[in-house]
Amino acid sequence: MAYTAIQDRLSLTLAEVKEFMRIDADNTDYDVTLARLITASLRMADDYCQNDFLDEDDGVTELDIPDSVYSWCISWIGRHAERGPNGVDLVQIRELGSIKWGDTDYRDLHPYRMTWF
Numbered sequence: 001m002a003y004t005a006i007q008d009r010l011s012l013t014l015a016e017v018k019e020f021m022r023i024d025a026d027n028t029d030y031d032v033t034l035a036r037l038i039t040a041s042l043r044m045a046d047d048y049c050q051n052d053f054l055d056e057d058d059g060v061t062e063l064d065i066p067d068s069v070y071s072w073c074i075s076w077i078g079r080h081a082e083r084g085p086n087g088v089d090l091v092q093i094r095e096l097g098s099i100k101w102g103d104t105d106y107r108d109l110h111p112y113r114m115t116w117f
Helices: 005-009 014-020 031-049 067-083
Strands: 090-093 097-100
Touching (some): 014 067
8 A cells, every 4th residue: 555645735845945955946957856856755754654644533534744744854855955966975064074964864754654564
């Protein structure tokens, strides 16, 4: 069974991602890549959570997708866009020192995971 509640019901727009990443709205250089990352983040959140986000009592009423899922998706996009095509995980900036990103962290999605392996 494919879970799609997050993909279907969480609104995450290109404009929101560009604002989050401080990309000028008029700059369209990265729009295709960011749109693909939006799709990927929503799909990955669904794949990880495997949750329909339906009311447990009636199994029909749709629950709101939690803000922390939105936060995870937009942060995931930011991390992957910043890492670039080679999966860079260490960036040296002369004035600031270095920045190291760890492995993708699913901690914020963990409370919503419905199935365990």
